[in-house]
Amino acid sequence: MGIYQGNDLRKPSGGRKGRHRKVKRKYELGRYPTETTVGENDIRKHQRVRGGNYKIRLLKAAYANVFIKSQNRSVKVRILGVIENPSNKDYSRRGIITKGTIINTELGPAKVTSRPGQDGVINAVLLEER
Secondary structure: OOEEOOOOOEOOOOOEOOOOOOOOOHHHEEOOOOOEEEOOOOEEEEEEOHHHOEEEEEEEEOEEEEEEOOOOEEEEEEEEEEEEOOOOHHHHHHOEEOOOOEEEEOOOEEEEOOOHHHHOOOEEEEOOOO
């Protein structure tokens, strides 16, 4: 079963709309979300998308580019695990990394600022004590 990204099924009030055509179009097709987890090595998948562009999906992540504000520099460090994922409680339990996830790195906790399922890389900002 495909994922449908069209918005012609429901009204803003929640009521059902009548169909204005019989078939769904290819440009309305969606994809299942990439649930990036921590692994031994980085595993990426290249996917061609609309317009001939490519999305690089990060399936497993071992490293993150962590920005240290106090030193104004970035360092590539190993990811040790997921501390918290505010977007979904179940994602925290399963160790899935999305934008906004707080990960544990060799330098300490860091907040993910990139979208690993679409960018193919994990960029994060170190959470420093004030």
